[in-house]
Amino acid sequence: MTATRSKWRLWYNQPAEDWNEALPVGNGKMGAMVFGGIVEERLALNEDSLWSGKPHDDGNTGVLQSLEEVRGLLFAGKYAEAHALAEQRMVTPNNPHYGNYHPLGDMYIQLELPDSEVSDYCRELDLNEAVCRTSYRMDGVQYTREVISSFPDQVLVVRLEASHPVLKGSVQLNRERGVVVNAAESQGLIMQGIADLEGVGFAATLEVRTEQGSCYTANDLVFFEDCQAVTIYLSASTTYRYAEPQQVNEQVLQRALQQQWKDLKQTHIADYQKLFNRMELDLGADKYPSLPTDERLTLVKEGKDDVYLTALYVQYGRYLLIASSRPGTLPANLQGIWNESYTPPWFSDYTININTQMNYWHAETCNLSELQEPLFDLLDALIEPGRETARSRYDCAGIALSTRTNPWFNTSLRATSSLLWQDGAAWLSRHYWEHYLFTGNRQLLEQRGYPFMKEAALFYIDFMVEHPKYGWLVSGPATSPENRFRALDGTITALDMSPTMTVQIIDDLFDNCIRASEELGLDVDFRELLRQKRAKLPPMQIGKHGQLQEWLEDHEEIELGHRHVSHLFGLFPGHSISEEKPELLHAVKIALDRRLQYGGGHTGWSCAWIINLWAHLGDGDKAKSFMDMILTKSTYNNLFDTHPPFQIDGNFGAAAGVIEMLVQSDEKGIRLLPALPTAWSTGSIQGVRARGGFELSMQWASGKLSSLVITSQLGKRCSIQYPFQTYDARVFCDEVQVAAELNEGSISFDTEGYKTYTLKL
Numbered sequence: 001m002t003a004t005r006s007k008w009r010l011w012y013n014q015p016a017e018d019w020n021e022a023l024p025v026g027n028g029k030m031g032a033m034v035f036g037g038i039v040e041e042r043l044a045l046n047e048d049s050l051w052s053g054k055p056h057d058d059g060n061t062g063v064l065q066s067l068e069e070v071r072g073l074l075f076a077g078k079y080a081e082a083h084a085l086a087e088q089r090m091v092t093p094n095n096p097h098y099g100n101y102h103p104l105g106d107m108y109i110q111l112e113l114p115d116s117e118v119s120d121y122c123r124e125l126d127l128n129e130a131v132c133r134t135s136y137r138m139d140g141v142q143y144t145r146e147v148i149s150s151f152p153d154q155v156l157v158v159r160l161e162a163s164h165p166v167l168k169g170s171v172q173l174n175r176e177r178g179v180v181v182n183a184a185e186s187q188g189l190i191m192q193g194i195a196d197l198e199g200v201g202f203a204a205t206l207e208v209r210t211e212q213g214s215c216y217t218a219n220d221l222v223f224f225e226d227c228q229a230v231t232i233y234l235s236a237s238t239t240y241r242y243a244e245p246q247q248v249n250e251q252v253l254q255r256a257l258q259q260q261w262k263d264l265k266q267t268h269i270a271d272y273q274k275l276f277n278r279m280e281l282d283l284g285a286d287k288y289p290s291l292p293t294d295e296r297l298t299l300v301k302e303g304k305d306d307v308y309l310t311a312l313y314v315q316y317g318r319y320l321l322i323a324s325s326r327p328g329t330l331p332a333n334l335q336g337i338w339n340e341s342y343t344p345p346w347f348s349d350y351t352i353n354i355n356t357q358m359n360y361w362h363a364e365t366c367n368l369s370e371l372q373e374p375l376f377d378l379l380d381a382l383i384e385p386g387r388e389t390a391r392s393r394y395d396c397a398g399i400a401l402s403t404r405t406n407p408w409f410n411t412s413l414r415a416t417s418s419l420l421w422q423d424g425a426a427w428l429s430r431h432y433w434e435h436y437l438f439t440g441n442r443q444l445l446e447q448r449g450y451p452f453m454k455e456a457a458l459f460y461i462d463f464m465v466e467h468p469k470y471g472w473l474v475s476g477p478a479t480s481p482e483n484r485f486r487a488l489d490g491t492i493t494a495l496d497m498s499p500t501m502t503v504q505i506i507d508d509l510f511d512n513c514i515r516a517s518e519e520l521g522l523d524v525d526f527r528e529l530l531r532q533k534r535a536k537l538p539p540m541q542i543g544k545h546g547q548l549q550e551w552l553e554d555h556e557e558i559e560l561g562h563r564h565v566s567h568l569f570g571l572f573p574g575h576s577i578s579e580e581k582p583e584l585l586h587a588v589k590i591a592l593d594r595r596l597q598y599g600g601g602h603t604g605w606s607c608a609w610i611i612n613l614w615a616h617l618g619d620g621d622k623a624k625s626f627m628d629m630i631l632t633k634s635t636y637n638n639l640f641d642t643h644p645p646f647q648i649d650g651n652f653g654a655a656a657g658v659i660e661m662l663v664q665s666d667e668k669g670i671r672l673l674p675a676l677p678t679a680w681s682t683g684s685i686q687g688v689r690a691r692g693g694f695e696l697s698m699q700w701a702s703g704k705l706s707s708l709v710i711t712s713q714l715g716k717r718c719s720i721q722y723p724f725q726t727y728d729a730r731v732f733c734d735e736v737q738v739a740a741e742l743n744e745g746s747i748s749f750d751t752e753g754y755k756t757y758t759l760k761l
């Protein structure tokens, strides 16, 4: 086995020099960054639930007593006093027990190799098989190494092979903090420890099997010699899920060891491909097939165009979600599941004022719907703590989630007044609703989605108050994440009542709740109440620069290029602003242009959001220029997004953005090639999903659609928007022509009773 020629792969001619060059594998639970060293292999290991800290009570005393006063001061335009009082009474300092996502440790494999030249070195991450490979030749011997993290067998496996029985070396498990490593009874090691600050207890258990040669354990090392092949199996678990992690590891390893390596690997590949193979993408000819990934990236940084690298980035975004978010695991955190630091940026938590949501923006469109399950599990687990926070902080029903949460389900951390933001639950609830729109899974909507959405809405019913001057229903004190402004009284603050994003999120939530309750035939009175309240929300306002205003008043922006573009939520991921409201759409464009003129989009995720916004403004060339910016400014050699440092949201958000350039959908229908850039004039996509339960495959040439096949999973009416009048548009189904209404640039037809349609152009 040497390096493959799989279509989708990241590959390099040298080992990783640091963690940001290593290659990620994962099964949602166990992750590793593989360095591909020649003499020494390092796998930096992770387990998704390995958190320091523990559940704790932040105490919310004082918030409620100050709420009316802070609101009164904001209504009176006394921003300085409101800010001071909120800082004093409404913030909750960081509690160390909030904890951090911690590394599991490292596996080191040392090889004793001849003192000779290395040739034919290659290190690759094969996205078609989810296998990480390293291969090289020395002294006439071919050495190969494969690493997988298997979801079906819940083990991480390293397989070393040599063309002659010469493999000699050792395997070790290590961790900088708080572990004991012991030899197992067989040929293995057990590493056990407890994470800091009364965090989880954990165990990593390793077993080594060899073909030919011998193998033995001494101290905390497993040695092997004269082997043709060495297979290392690792299982890791924590007390977050199991009372006895070590016992669980033993059971997992027993099952894995009964299988031949090739069978275990095949089961892993088959399981992975069930997800990965659902979508294909081609944005044009690959100009540099013989160049390794890092060299391609350098070319792009020098201004060359590389459509394959963009398509690879999308497929990598899909790979990374499959590797970091599987049913039964925790959702992908700020770094997915890959982290080597004990003090990772922002705790490597769930930051829910954009980042966690962005992690899942591509899940539905990229045909990985079920990978949202961990997010839904998190949401359900947040209901009780969210209720408690809503009650104790604000005396409100429903649930209140602020800027961040974590596997301890903390819902009360608001360390400065610029984090006084309550809209986390409302924003996250749209993932449940969108999941329904894409899949039609009514049972999930009824049992979990709608109850969560309703809880989120109940909070605002209680929390909103009438603005004394305008009569609008407003929510606050609140912020436009994480931006500040200079108020009329000169105060620099983040606090206001109902910033634009808050209005848009509440509007979106109420709208979705109304639709869901209609769909389910539930809660007629509640639905009516939501309609009444929704009608009283503040309008979208246009400010002095012609921009969509970010706050209720047209405050002076102080950081004109701020990374968040919160007030543009209504364009994407929301859809309340569209071409039906041209004035607002224009104001969005001015707001976006202003942000960019002053350096906006400078973090990876911010740039990724901007791709999606330009896609929804219908400007493919601009959208592409920000995809290029991701590659040039915010991408490490292993194609991880960098904030900086590494943060995975940009990987996912940019993948989503590319898809939004090709297909968009809402209740009005499906738009084909809504923002196709000039440079992607010929291409194809298969298996992309649209709302209404549709799956599409299409090709385009010279910038025009040339074929389209639609598969309907729910038998719903399908409306397609594309300038069909320039073509002879007919819809065929099994050679039977389906009656289609041909309107201005759109085509609609019923899919009832039919499965697959081919649109002849």
Ligand code: FUC
Pocket (backbone or CB within 6 Å): 334, 346, 351, 355, 482, 563, 603, 605, 643, 647
């Ligand atoms: C938000 C952003 C930061 C960072 C953090 C994890 O707070 O403003 O840029 O991405 O999340």
